Amino acid sequence: MRVKLFAEYQTKTNALSLFLITLLFCFLGSHLRIPAELSLFWPVNAIVAAVIVRHPWLHRIRYYLACFAAMVVNDTVFSGWAWPAVTLNIANLLFIIISVSMLVKHYLRDSDRRQINNALRIFPACLLAAFACASWGALAQDVGFNASFATAWADWFSEQFSTGLMLLPFLLTRNWRSFSFGELLSPGKWVPLLSVGVSLVVGAMIGGAGSLTFPVPALIWCAIVLPIPVTSLAILLTGITEIVLVSHGVMNIQGNDNLLSLSHLTSARLGVATIAISPLIVAVSMDAVRQLNQRLALRANYDFLTQLLSRSGLYESLKDEPFSSQRSVGVILLDVDYFKTINDNFGHDAGDGVLEEIALRMKKVAGKQGRICRFGGEEFAIVLFDARPEQLYQLAEAVRQSIAKEKFWLQGNTVTVTVSSGLAQGTAGEERDWHSVINQLISAADKNLYLSKRNGRNQTSPSFRTLRLASDVA
Numbered sequence: 001m002r003v004k005l006f007a008e009y010q011t012k013t014n015a016l017s018l019f020l021i022t023l024l025f026c027f028l029g030s031h032l033r034i035p036a037e038l039s040l041f042w043p044v045n046a047i048v049a050a051v052i053v054r055h056p057w058l059h060r061i062r063y064y065l066a067c068f069a070a071m072v073v074n075d076t077v078f079s080g081w082a083w084p085a086v087t088l089n090i091a092n093l094l095f096i097i098i099s100v101s102m103l104v105k106h107y108l109r110d111s112d113r114r115q116i117n118n119a120l121r122i123f124p125a126c127l128l129a130a131f132a133c134a135s136w137g138a139l140a141q142d143v144g145f146n147a148s149f150a151t152a153w154a155d156w157f158s159e160q161f162s163t164g165l166m167l168l169p170f171l172l173t174r175n176w177r178s179f180s181f182g183e184l185l186s187p188g189k190w191v192p193l194l195s196v197g198v199s200l201v202v203g204a205m206i207g208g209a210g211s212l213t214f215p216v217p218a219l220i221w222c223a224i225v226l227p228i229p230v231t232s233l234a235i236l237l238t239g240i241t242e243i244v245l246v247s248h249g250v251m252n253i254q255g256n257d258n259l260l261s262l263s264h265l266t267s268a269r270l271g272v273a274t275i276a277i278s279p280l281i282v283a284v285s286m287d288a289v290r291q292l293n294q295r296l297a298l299r300a301n302y303d304f305l306t307q308l309l310s311r312s313g314l315y316e317s318l319k320d321e322p323f324s325s326q327r328s329v330g331v332i333l334l335d336v337d338y339f340k341t342i343n344d345n346f347g348h349d350a351g352d353g354v355l356e357e358i359a360l361r362m363k364k365v366a367g368k369q370g371r372i373c374r375f376g377g378e379e380f381a382i383v384l385f386d387a388r389p390e391q392l393y394q395l396a397e398a399v400r401q402s403i404a405k406e407k408f409w410l411q412g413n414t415v416t417v418t419v420s421s422g423l424a425q426g427t428a429g430e431e432r433d434w435h436s437v438i439n440q441l442i443s444a445a446d447k448n449l450y451l452s453k454r455n456g457r458n459q460t461s462p463s464f465r466t467l468r469l470a471s472d473v474a
């Protein structure tokens with residue numbers, strides 16, 4: 001049984017779920033504290049922000065109050081803070097509210113596309129949210145803990161900015177359900193991931209300021225060949241690993257001649273945030289290119305008006321058909337009779353309607369047996385594999401009759417529309433692919449179509465008695 005944590009109209013369940021999620025991640029974050037009051041990672045803000053962006057109806061004051069209550073409870077119970085628990089957590093709330101407000105409008109809720117429509121929006125959202133959060137947090141820390149404002153601000157800002165930038169792309173860019181882990185088994189996919197690990201180890205061994213950037217080429221490689229969720233996960237894990245390595249002194253990134261006195265950790269976090277951006281930009285661009293290619297392929301392979309295969313779509317689909325020189329293949333070429341007259345009498349739109357209706361009737365009669373394609377203008381083709389000549393003829397006749405039998409409704413008039421067909425059947429013979437076989441059959445079928453037109457239209461040529469296997473090819 002699946003437990004649903006959030007539902008649009010269940011206010012109490014939503015508030016309770018948010019309270020518990022916030023409490024859980026606050027508790028985990030508190031146990032990652034290295035200095036007295038700041039955490040090594042404070043992932044709760046980015047996680048809660050992602051939850052709210054994914055469920056936009058949670059973007060309400062009452063739910064923010066539930067998160068705030070959880071943060072205060074956590075700090076009061078586990079850290080023993082009283083008043084600072086309230087003032088410090090206003091900073092966390094600021095991060096969540098600002099980042100959600102900047103991202104929530106851009107989240108696609110359509111079940112297939114659950115993701116942020118432009119991952120690059122995450123960058124300004126994290127920047128502004130981290131700025132506000134750091135400013136309030138450093139002020140509260142200055143008052144409550146007598147910390148230096150500048151140091152506290154740099155800690156808050158670098159931590160929130162880097163954690164947000166590492167976590168939000170991972171949590172918001174794609175629905176994991178649409179991803180298949182089997183994809184990662186091919187070497188072309190896992191080698192880039194392995195090289196991220198290797199470059200991290202080499203960076204830790206060599207040390208120095210440049211070591212943080214060692215994984216960048218490998219991450220960009222991931223961004224080019226892997227889907228966005230995997231790249232975002234690789235970025236997240238790389239960032240976390242580097243911060244942990246720096247904080248434990250394994251990766252020594254800073255000399256003593258620094259101009260600004262930033263702590264190693266603050267510098268590492270800023271470096272990690274910068275590193276996270278480049279592969280993300282590549283990943284988003286690659287994804288856009290992939291989507292565009294898919295859309296272009298779809299547009300090129302299907303006819304917009306009839307939703308049938310286009311001529312190039314037919315040839316593309318033949319690539320999936322197992323090739324054997326023994327297999328027989330047949331082509332039915334259909335042409336609408338006197339279509340120009342239909343256009344002239346009823347207008348071009350009515351002519352389009354006739355083509356759509358013809359396509360529907362063809363799909364109904366021949367859709368399960370063959371590949372139907374709009375070959376061009378008012379000409380259609382059906383390609384049938386492994387069928388006997390009489391089957392090809394019967395199918396052509398069934399299609400012709402389905403069009404001629406039932407009148408078409410054109411601007412208040414009932415009109416009879418007919419089609420003429422030409423057939424050709426053959427085996428591959430000397431040819432090496434279906435593309436050239438079908439090309440030859442189409443020109444043979446075209447000659448037979450001409451016969452149908454010449455003999456009075458609304459008929460199929462030749463009859464199956466004269467249509468012999470292979471005789472029409474070449």
Ligand SMILES: Nc1nc2c(ncn2[C@@H]2O[C@H](COP(=O)(O)OP(=O)(O)OP(=O)(O)O)[C@@H](O)[C@H]2O)c(=O)[nH]1
Binds near residue numbers: 335339
């Ligand atoms: N409405 C519409 N008309 C189209 C489309 N594509 C081609 N046509 C028209 O189809 C007509 C084809 O006319 P012809 O090739 O002269 O043939 P026909 O009038 O069908 O006569 P026969 O084929 O000899 O029976 C032309 O007028 C084209 O403009 C289309 O997508 N929509």
